[in-house]
Amino acid sequence: MLEELxxxxxxxxxxxxxxxxxIYTWGNVSGISDDRKYMVIKPSGVxxxxxxxxxxxxxxxxxxxxxxxxWKPSSDTPTHLELYRIYKxxxxxxxxxxxxxxxxxxxxxxxxxxxxxxxxxxxxDIPCTRELTRQEVMNDYEINTGKVIIETxxxxxxxxxxxxxxxxxxxxxxxxxxxxxxxxxxxxxxxKVAEMALKTLLINQDAYMNKYILDKHYLxxxxxxxxxxxx
Amino acid sequence: MLEELxxxxxxxxxxxxxxxxxIYTWGNVSGISDDRKYMVIKPSGVxxxxxxxxxxxxxxxxxxxxxxxxWKPSSDTPTHLELYRIYKxxxxxxxxxxxxxxxxxxxxxxxxxxxxxxxxxxxxDIPCTRELTRQEVMNDYEINTGKVIIETxxxxxxxxxxxxxxxxxxxxxxxxxxxxxxxxxxxxxxxKVAEMALKTLLINQDAYMNKYILDKHYLxxxxxxxxxxxx
Amino acid sequence: MLEELxxxxxxxxxxxxxxxxxIYTWGNVSGISDDRKYMVIKPSGVxxxxxxxxxxxxxxxxxxxxxxxxWKPSSDTPTHLELYRIYKxxxxxxxxxxxxxxxxxxxxxxxxxxxxxxxxxxxxDIPCTRELTRQEVMNDYEINTGKVIIETxxxxxxxxxxxxxxxxxxxxxxxxxxxxxxxxxxxxxxxKVAEMALKTLLINQDAYMNKYILDKHYLxxxxxxxxxxxx
Amino acid sequence: MLEELxxxxxxxxxxxxxxxxxIYTWGNVSGISDDRKYMVIKPSGVxxxxxxxxxxxxxxxxxxxxxxxxWKPSSDTPTHLELYRIYKxxxxxxxxxxxxxxxxxxxxxxxxxxxxxxxxxxxxDIPCTRELTRQEVMNDYEINTGKVIIETxxxxxxxxxxxxxxxxxxxxxxxxxxxxxxxxxxxxxxxKVAEMALKTLLINQDAYMNKYILDKHYLxxxxxxxxxxxx
Numbered sequence: 001m002l003e004e005l006x007x008x009x010x011x012x013x014x015x016x017x018x019x020x021x022x023i024y025t026w027g028n029v030s031g032i033s034d035d036r037k038y039m040v041i042k043p044s045g046v047x048x049x050x051x052x053x054x055x056x057x058x059x060x061x062x063x064x065x066x067x068x069x070x071w072k073p074s075s076d077t078p079t080h081l082e083l084y085r086i087y088k089x090x091x092x093x094x095x096x097x098x099x100x101x102x103x104x105x106x107x108x109x110x111x112x113x114x115x116x117x118x119x120x121x122x123x124x125d126i127p128c129t130r131e132l133t134r135q136e137v138m139n140d141y142e143i144n145t146g147k148v149i150i151e152t153x154x155x156x157x158x159x160x161x162x163x164x165x166x167x168x169x170x171x172x173x174x175x176x177x178x179x180x181x182x183x184x185x186x187x188x189x190x191x192k193v194a195e196m197a198l199k200t201l202l203i204n205q206d207a208y209m210n211k212y213i214l215d216k217h218y219l220x221x222x223x224x225x226x227x228x229x230x231x
Numbered sequence: 232m233l234e235e236l237x238x239x240x241x242x243x244x245x246x247x248x249x250x251x252x253x254i255y256t257w258g259n260v261s262g263i264s265d266d267r268k269y270m271v272i273k274p275s276g277v278x279x280x281x282x283x284x285x286x287x288x289x290x291x292x293x294x295x296x297x298x299x300x301x302w303k304p305s306s307d308t309p310t311h312l313e314l315y316r317i318y319k320x321x322x323x324x325x326x327x328x329x330x331x332x333x334x335x336x337x338x339x340x341x342x343x344x345x346x347x348x349x350x351x352x353x354x355x356d357i358p359c360t361r362e363l364t365r366q367e368v369m370n371d372y373e374i375n376t377g378k379v380i381i382e383t384x385x386x387x388x389x390x391x392x393x394x395x396x397x398x399x400x401x402x403x404x405x406x407x408x409x410x411x412x413x414x415x416x417x418x419x420x421x422x423k424v425a426e427m428a429l430k431t432l433l434i435n436q437d438a439y440m441n442k443y444i445l446d447k448h449y450l451x452x453x454x455x456x457x458x459x460x461x462x
Numbered sequence: 463m464l465e466e467l468x469x470x471x472x473x474x475x476x477x478x479x480x481x482x483x484x485i486y487t488w489g490n491v492s493g494i495s496d497d498r499k500y501m502v503i504k505p506s507g508v509x510x511x512x513x514x515x516x517x518x519x520x521x522x523x524x525x526x527x528x529x530x531x532x533w534k535p536s537s538d539t540p541t542h543l544e545l546y547r548i549y550k551x552x553x554x555x556x557x558x559x560x561x562x563x564x565x566x567x568x569x570x571x572x573x574x575x576x577x578x579x580x581x582x583x584x585x586x587d588i589p590c591t592r593e594l595t596r597q598e599v600m601n602d603y604e605i606n607t608g609k610v611i612i613e614t615x616x617x618x619x620x621x622x623x624x625x626x627x628x629x630x631x632x633x634x635x636x637x638x639x640x641x642x643x644x645x646x647x648x649x650x651x652x653x654k655v656a657e658m659a660l661k662t663l664l665i666n667q668d669a670y671m672n673k674y675i676l677d678k679h680y681l682x683x684x685x686x687x688x689x690x691x692x693x
Numbered sequence: 694m695l696e697e698l699x700x701x702x703x704x705x706x707x708x709x710x711x712x713x714x715x716i717y718t719w720g721n722v723s724g725i726s727d728d729r730k731y732m733v734i735k736p737s738g739v740x741x742x743x744x745x746x747x748x749x750x751x752x753x754x755x756x757x758x759x760x761x762x763x764w765k766p767s768s769d770t771p772t773h774l775e776l777y778r779i780y781k782x783x784x785x786x787x788x789x790x791x792x793x794x795x796x797x798x799x800x801x802x803x804x805x806x807x808x809x810x811x812x813x814x815x816x817x818d819i820p821c822t823r824e825l826t827r828q829e830v831m832n833d834y835e836i837n838t839g840k841v842i843i844e845t846x847x848x849x850x851x852x853x854x855x856x857x858x859x860x861x862x863x864x865x866x867x868x869x870x871x872x873x874x875x876x877x878x879x880x881x882x883x884x885k886v887a888e889m890a891l892k893t894l895l896i897n898q899d900a901y902m903n904k905y906i907l908d909k910h911y912l913x914x915x916x917x918x919x920x921x922x923x924x
Binding site: 023024025026043044045046071072075097099100102103104105106107108109131132134137138141170171172198201202 | 576577578579647650651654657658659661662664665666669671672674675678682689690691692693
């Protein structure tokens with residue numbers, strides 16, 4: 001079932017590796033079926049080398065149960081499911097261990113919007129979640145990781161698609177998009193702007209970007225009168 | 232029309248990608264025709280992968296209108312045009328999102344001339360523009376980006392060819408040269424000297440280079456009695 | 463003798479090079495025979511380029527004498543032997559000169575457990591040994607390097623397999639595992655988490671991770687009720 | 694003439710590029726003939742791409758005049774000559790623009806010996822020259838660069854072969870060795886230990902290595918009772 005989606009999710013997972021945002025078995029990408037009944041996701045702890053679409057796992061969105069696949073799904077599966085259930089415009093999710101984004105997550109600080117590279121994709125700071133409580137970690141950790149991402153999006157009053165990513169404190173980046181491929185794209189951009197932001201702060205701790213520049217760059221690309229790119 | 236120039240501009244754009252100063256669709260390179268009537272530039276938001284000279288867009292320098300090409304030109308087109316109109320010795324312009332140069336741009340600080348690698352190509356600090364005003368951003372943003380680059384060059388009393396690049400605050404580097412290829416070359420050097428400068432400042436915040444060393448290195452390569460390189 | 467082990471040890475040594483944690487002749491990997499009588503190790507000062515399993519050296523664990531091989535064994539041989547003699551669960555050891563882990567070793571500071579990437583493999587800070595005394599360096603330096611690693615493990619009350627690596631002060635990382643390949647894996651992860659930790663501290667000097675997050679991530683992967691990965 | 698030496702010098706120059714310590718036409722490597730009458734060096738300002746041994750230039754050591762070759766020799770030729778004239782044990786010299794070593798040179802600070810990777814090749818801090826005076830820069834700059842390197846070696850009471858490299862302030866690293874290949878090797882190691890030192894200092898500004906560890910590592914590899922490597 002969902003052979004085409006499996007191909008796309010597998011390709012997006014392999015792209016994580018090629019773009020240098022994961023090594024070994026780290027990270028995972030998922031995608032959702034058109035009817036939003038099923039999620040296809042990378043298997044847990046399986047190496048990217050030699051991975052094919054046959055290795056992808058199909059999970060029922062509502063029940064969270066595996067529907068098809070020879071492997072157990074990613075241990076982060078419940079986190080992905082939470083996001084798909086709440087946000088109907090998310091069609092792909094990518095979780096990476098890219099060094100600079102992880103550094104901000106470990107520092108417990110969001111990635112500040114300091115330049116137009118950031119503004120072209122993220123309409124504001126990329127927020128970092130609060131720390132999960134002991135209770136939240138001990139019980140249903142992966143579900144609670146999803147919940148704290150959602151809490152952060154809501155608290156931030158950001159739209160999932162205007163800021164398509166969040167850092168989970170002490171953990172790392174989750175990014176999403178309108179397809180598995182687009183989720184990886186946003187994860188790669190997040191890593192790049194994290195590196196830029198870190199180096200900017202090393203040069204000037206008081207660096208900032210005015211809101212009107214953020215508006216301009218984000219909206220010339222994503223606003224209703226966008227003129228960046230082709231029609 | 233201008234098939235040879237399209238080939239050169241396309242090759243220079245692909246070189247941005249190969250040299251690691253852009254990813255995805257980021258950045259752009261343009262070139263100008265010998266009669267300075269037309270600019271050839273990368274299309275807006277098109278991926279470097281698979282790009283060919285057929286994808287290049289021809290724009291009329293005076294009117295700013297597209298003359299030929301199947302795509303819309305880069306959204307930074309008006310910035311390039313401003314520079315070509317004012318500086319008759321610029322024959323190629325490259326805009327990148329290279330991490331270290333962007334870090335200085337986001338920090339709002341020019342790249343200081345701290346060593347001979349810098350002095351071999353840039354005869355002084357590479358300046359950073361002032362911040363654009365809200366007005367300048369909201370109306371004719373890309374034209375105003377060109378104007379603030381020009382203002383910075385003039386205020387700095389530098390010659391376009393002795394310091395062939397500027398950082399646009401919160402945005403990133405623009406470099407130029409006597410050809411599209413040379414513009415990319417200068418953009419790559421700018422990234423390298425930005426990385427060297429950043430690391431130098433991490434070791435010694437008071438690092439500096441004496442003016443006579445700057446003079447010596449720049450002039451042994453570019454002065455009237457230059458002796459670096461072949462005749 | 464031990465042809466299969468030589469193949470594995472050689473492959474693990476070449477992997478050091480491919481993963482970028484050594485250059486030239488730096489670093490070394492060893493493995494131990496099933497009966498724990500013999501160690502197979504890289505020869506001393508031999509380049510990775512063109513290395514084959516025939517170049518590996520077999521050393522008697524008890525006597526420390528070479529048993530087979532056309533080269534002298536790695537000068538770090540006595541360090542490896544000390545570890546194999548004390549820890550019966552170590553089946554492979556890797557020593558690298560990876561930049562970020564070396565930076566912590568040179569700084570004399572352990573790699574702090576600041577995130578889940580770290581917690582997935584190392585159940586706590588990766589400790590740094592004390593400085594060897596003049597006496598320990600002048601006599602039996604390599605044996606004493608082994609002894610100070612052991613002292614550090616014991617003082618830290620860590621288990622060799624829950625924190626499969628130590629930094630030797632002013633020297634660099636030693637990692638180990640249940641096979642030569644796994645030792646290299648842990649050495650590569652150590653380098654990655656060292657880079658993450660260094661960058662985290664540049665952003666926030668007070669960064670930390672709560673013990674319950676460390677527990678959760680380590681134990682969901684390595685505890686008795688582990689559910690990460692496949693059965 | 695000297696065809697074999699030209700091959701070696703050309704290969705060493707190409708190795709600079711492959712090891713990532715130069716880009717474009719930057720840097721240069723030279724070698725000296727067995728009778729120490731002639732130096733073979735890279736031509737000035739010629740790209741590494743497509744360079745062959747035919748492009749190498751032969752220079753008379755005593756007169757400094759070109760003896761053979763279709764190109765002008767490297768502009769740093771007088772610097773190389775000064776070193777060959779004074780130090781009879783130097784058979785190859787490499788000058789690079791590697792980022793981390795340049796950062797120390799631009800900072801005007803030597804690369805401190807903080808670990809055993811450094812100690813394996815450099816028996817002490819890699820010193821940085823004083824700033825050249827205006828007079829020294831304006832007249833015979835390249836000769837004076839050689840002289841200040843020699844002054845630094847002598848003042849440091851180091852032997853050219855125990856510390857086979859120096860940083861020239863505001864310029865960058867010069868390394869040497871018993872062959873052109875070995876000079877490049879030392880230049881690559883210098884870059885690596887510069888990167889390690891810079892990162893070490895970011896973690897701990899007071900990092901140091903005891904002299905007896907420096908002695909041990911340098912001497913186990915280069916001393917009269919050396920036991921590192923093969924006989």
